[in-house]
């Protein structure tokens with residue numbers, strides 16, 4: 001099975017920058033074989049990304065979506081609006097949204113339902129904070145978060161669900177979970193919800209191989225290193241070479 005490498009751009013790249021990045025990524029990776037590649041630009045760049053990447057096999061996901069199809073929710077964007085653009089999925093409950101934007105397990109579950117109802121795929125993010133890990137609460141936190149995700153998804157929609165394990169202390173910090181820490185968390189998650197599980201947290205070309213080689217790691221969600229064509233492409237190639245083994 002091919003690994004999935006998803007680039008979370010966060011609030012980086014204007015629409016113009018997206019066009020040049022996606023053209024260069026496409027030229028660098030084509031033909032894309034042995035790895036599933038996703039980019040997650042900001043809303044304002046989605047249309048451009050879909051246009052430039054059309055026919056390349058590289059998919060475009062949003063970074064978030066509201067749960068309702070439409071309504072009086074000023075400033076929000078709905079799953080059917082994304083689907084019409086040619087976006088094929090969305091991240092849900094990234095830790096920055098949980099920490100800075102009041103995302104909860106309940107709102108995450110609602111968003112997952114809305115995104116799946118629109119026919120899109122979901123990458124649902126979970127992960128413990130440093131304080132939780134040091135207090136010995138990692139397992140309890142992951143159980144709570146993953147069970148909320150599982151409860152939000154009907155069995156028939158499971159094929160469109162991916163989980164991303166992102167320890168909060170490893171995101172944007174340059175600190176990566178050791179391959180053993182990642183594997184332990186992934187195995188725990190898989191015991192609760194058996195879907196593909198991505199690792200996220202300071203994945204770089206230099207550490208991708210040891211993380212992606214773990215038996216329960218099915219790909220990576222990449223933040224900082226996804227903003228540069230060469231480093232993102234290199235991680236995608238590492239994943240492709242592993243899936244050929």
Ligand code: PEP
Nearest residue numbers: 171172200201202223224
């Ligand atoms: C992320 O934003 O999901 C992430 C893992 O970021 P970084 O790779 O920069 O740690």
